[in-house]
Amino acid sequence: xxxxxxxLRFGFSLHHFLALSVDTLQFLLFLYIQQxxxxxxxxxxxxxxxxxxxxxxxxxxxxEKSSCHNKNWNDYxxxxxxxxxxxxxxxxxxxxxxxxxxxxxxxxxxxxxxAVVALSFLIEGTVSGARKIYPLYELALWQPLHAESGFxxxxxxxxxxxxxxxxxxSLTGNPFGISACLKSGKKLAWAHQVEGTTKRAKIxxxxxxxxxMHRLVVMSQVYKQTLAKSSDTLVGAHVKIHxxxxxxxxxxxxxxxxxxxxxxxxxxxxxxxxxALHLHSCDNVKVIAVCHRLSISSTTGCIFHIxxxxxxxxxxxxxxxxxxxxxxxxxxxxxxxxxxxLATVPNYWDNPMIVCRENSSTSVFRLLAPCEFYVFxxxxxxxxDTTEIPGGLPSAYxxxxxxxxxxxxxxxxxxxxxxxxxxxxxxxxxxxxxKFYEWLINTGHRQQLDSLVPPAAGxxxxxx
Numbered sequence: 001x002x003x004x005x006x007x008l009r010f011g012f013s014l015h016h017f018l019a020l021s022v023d024t025l026q027f028l029l030f031l032y033i034q035q036x037x038x039x040x041x042x043x044x045x046x047x048x049x050x051x052x053x054x055x056x057x058x059x060x061x062x063x064e065k066s067s068c069h070n071k072n073w074n075d076y077x078x079x080x081x082x083x084x085x086x087x088x089x090x091x092x093x094x095x096x097x098x099x100x101x102x103x104x105x106x107x108x109x110x111x112x113x114x115a116v117v118a119l120s121f122l123i124e125g126t127v128s129g130a131r132k133i134y135p136l137y138e139l140a141l142w143q144p145l146h147a148e149s150g151f152x153x154x155x156x157x158x159x160x161x162x163x164x165x166x167x168x169x170s171l172t173g174n175p176f177g178i179s180a181c182l183k184s185g186k187k188l189a190w191a192h193q194v195e196g197t198t199k200r201a202k203i204x205x206x207x208x209x210x211x212x213m214h215r216l217v218v219m220s221q222v223y224k225q226t227l228a229k230s231s232d233t234l235v236g237a238h239v240k241i242h243x244x245x246x247x248x249x250x251x252x253x254x255x256x257x258x259x260x261x262x263x264x265x266x267x268x269x270x271x272x273x274x275x276a277l278h279l280h281s282c283d284n285v286k287v288i289a290v291c292h293r294l295s296i297s298s299t300t301g302c303i304f305h306i307x308x309x310x311x312x313x314x315x316x317x318x319x320x321x322x323x324x325x326x327x328x329x330x331x332x333x334x335x336x337x338x339x340x341x342l343a344t345v346p347n348y349w350d351n352p353m354i355v356c357r358e359n360s361s362t363s364v365f366r367l368l369a370p371c372e373f374y375v376f377x378x379x380x381x382x383x384x385d386t387t388e389i390p391g392g393l394p395s396a397y398x399x400x401x402x403x404x405x406x407x408x409x410x411x412x413x414x415x416x417x418x419x420x421x422x423x424x425x426x427x428x429x430x431x432x433x434x435k436f437y438e439w440l441i442n443t444g445h446r447q448q449l450d451s452l453v454p455p456a457a458g459x460x461x462x463x464x
Contacts, residue, residue, distance in 0.1 A: 025093050025118035032092060033122070036081050075177035082122065083171060090164055093118055098160070109160035116140050116158060125170065133211055176214035178240055181206045185218065188233065207233050215256070216240065222247045228380060229253070230332070234271070241268070250378065254336040260285070269328065269378060274340040288328055288376060290342050296321065303368070305376070307391065311348045314364055316356035324368035325349055325394055328376040331384025344391030370400035
């Protein structure tokens with residue numbers, strides 16, 4: 001245990017010394033809430049948490065099943081976890097001298113202001129249902145709420161039991177969370193969407209009601225579709241993508257964060273991601289993005305074409321990861337990069353950090369060979385000034401493209417010099433088109449091309 005306001009410091013030296021620090025109390029909370037995903041054999045057998053916490057939630061609506069079966073996405077399970085473990089969370093933040101020999105609170109235990117500030121890492125709220133959101137410590141220190149929150153001006157601390165009682169009585173579900181978004185969020189309209197495959201798909205957003213930092217877009221169970229969007233709805237939003245299969249998704253706007261979970265055989269082309277892009281439990285997924293941070297866990301056969309100023313983090317459970325340079329552009333890309341504070345240098349796409357090395361004898365990742373490299377063309381019309389890949393390509397990949405272009409020119413020259421008759425040219429064209437058609441089918445690209453055909457006339461990106 002550490003005293004109030006203390007910080008953990010980590011230092012390392014390359015050419016310059018750089019000190020990084022995190023708040024100790026917030027770090028303790030972060031470690032504690034990892035138990036949310038704890039797997040228990042007893043839980044799976046009898047359907048209850050074991051060992052049971054001392055204080056069970058008394059709220060009946062917390063025990064109701066949510067329509068969101070992903071535990072990481074289920075705000076109701078998050079709320080229930082905090083309610084069930086609230087005493088433990090507070091005791092974790094209390095100074096040791098405020099606890100008994102067995103590290104439990106007493107009726108006279110006090111909670112410091114620094115501890116409540118740390119608890120704001122997990123809890124925030126509003127006053128009388130207003131839209132503006134405040135961190136917990138601002139609400140707890142607000143004069144009209146002192147009697148309920150247990151704050152004493154004399155001790156400049158909170159009564160443990162009054163604070164706990166106030167929190168238990170006040171905690172509600174997150175109105176801007178994933179569960180609420182899926183239940184009552186606004187359905188999104190898309191520029192390209194294949195009819196007949198949307199029965200189980202859930203695509204919603206809360207941007208019409210949520211404060212700026214809580215804007216959310218959720219996509220779940222999208223199957224065999226191409227979805228494309230560039231609009232104010234996406235700007236600054238946290239994007240959650242879950243269980244998509246054989247899908248192509250274009251989100252061409254500046255985004256706050258992106259999480260992709262349990263997706264397969266899909267391609268995601270993203271606008272600049274201001275904070276974190278995280279993939280978990282995905283198979284055969286391709287991601288094309290400019291992002292501040294990339295982290296991956298439990299992925300298999302995924303390819304990442306990225307531009308990032310930080311080293312990609314390879315967490316546990318990954319197999320056959322491929323990293324490649326960012327290889328596309330769209331007209332508003334550089335403008336969107338500027339809005340998210342992302343530049344072309346430094347770029348550490350080819351220098352990932354293996355955080356969890358489970359088997360040192362096998363290589364978890366590889367860099368895409370230049371001979372396998374192709375640029376990616378975004379097939380939508382948009383306004384803007386970007387006409388090339390920001391920052392260009394590494395020389396080896398640019399050279400490979402140049403060599404391939406020379407082969408194409410040589411082929412075209414050979415065909416021209418063959419002096420084919422009109423009938424021979426037609427016959428030759430049919431042969432080439434048949435071979436190309438076979439290639440489209442064998443590589444799976446035919447579905448991607450077919451899904452780009454808009455259901456109505458016109459191919460410009462839809463707004464909304």
